[in-house]
Amino acid sequence: ELKVEQNPLFLSMQEGKNYTIYCNYSTTSDRLYWYRQDPGKSLESLFVLLSNGAVKQEGRLMASLDTKARLSTLHITAAVHDLSATYFCAVDMTNTGNQFYFGTGTSLTVIP
Amino acid sequence: SAVISQKPSRDICQRGTSLTIQCQVDSQVTMMFWYRQQPGQSLTLIATANQGSEATYESGFVIDKFPISRPNLTFSTLTVSNMSPEDSSIYLCSVGGMNTEAFFGQGTRLTVV
Numbered sequence: 001e002l003k004v005e006q007n008p009l010f011l012s013m014q015e016g017k018n019y020t021i022y023c024n025y026s027t028t029s030d031r032l033y034w035y036r037q038d039p040g041k042s043l044e045s046l047f048v049l050l051s052n053g054a055v056k057q058e059g060r061l062m063a064s065l066d067t068k069a070r071l072s073t074l075h076i077t078a079a080v081h082d083l084s085a086t087y088f089c090a091v092d093m094t095n096t097g098n099q100f101y102f103g104t105g106t107s108l109t110v111i112p
Numbered sequence: 113s114a115v116i117s118q119k120p121s122r123d124i125c126q127r128g129t130s131l132t133i134q135c136q137v138d139s140q141v142t143m144m145f146w147y148r149q150q151p152g153q154s155l156t157l158i159a160t161a162n163q164g165s166e167a168t169y170e171s172g173f174v175i176d177k178f179p180i181s182r183p184n185l186t187f188s189t190l191t192v193s194n195m196s197p198e199d200s201s202i203y204l205c206s207v208g209g210m211n212t213e214a215f216f217g218q219g220t221r222l223t224v225v
Contacts, residue, residue: 001171033213042204043155045213088154090214099145100206100214102155 002027004091006103014111016078021106023072023089030067031092033100034074036085043088047074079110114139114207118217125195125224132191133220135205140185145206146178149219155204161188195224 003026013019023032034046047056049065049072056063060083062075072089086107090100115138125131135144146158159169159180167180181189192199200223208214 042218043216045215048213090155099143099160100147100155100157102147105154 004103116217122221
């Protein structure tokens with residue numbers, strides 16, 4: 001059974017600080033996605049990582065993928081309050097695309 | 113990108129009844145997916161809906177409880193049957209393609225009383 005684990009589950013950080021969220025998965029895959037969910041809202045796509053060593057950056061967020069270690073990271077640089085949300089990683093286990101197994105989620109609160 | 117419309121956005125239902133959730137996409141897609149998000153939890157894949165064939169269900173989900181229709185390439189429905197309070201969740205449909213991001217509907221927030 002595929003497991004996708006994130007840590008931490010809850011993260012409270014001050015504005016301006018840096019932090020990394022980790023996503024570990026238990027089986028082979030080279031397609032990993034990061035999503036953001038605001039309270040009461042649907043999911044917003046952040047990053048699509050499609051190969052070993054992939055690194056993508058958007059604003060204060062940077063995601064990377066190490067398929068050999070079965071690990072993805074989401075790094076937050078100089079956090080701001082607007083980044084407060086829940087972040088999910090999702091592993092795509094199929095060759096047909098987008099049949100996702102989601103991580104446990106990381107609830108991020110950025111404190112002014 | 114794809115625009116996905118789900119109906120209803122929320123509902124409160126009596127236990128023992130059924131609710132059908134509709135998902136409409138603004139373009140033709142081969143595969144559509146249904147997820148459940150229980151309160152405070154992550155998302156769990158319920159099933160994959162393919163046009164012209166039976167849906168494929170994940171472990172722990174059965175057709176009798178969650179029948180799915182996929183009559184064409186832009187539309188799907190998920191029915192939550194014989195509901196109990198444990199079915200209270202957000203149900204989301206999703207579409208996507210190979211090596212692209214997946215797009216999610218806004219979700220249907222179901223409360224069973």
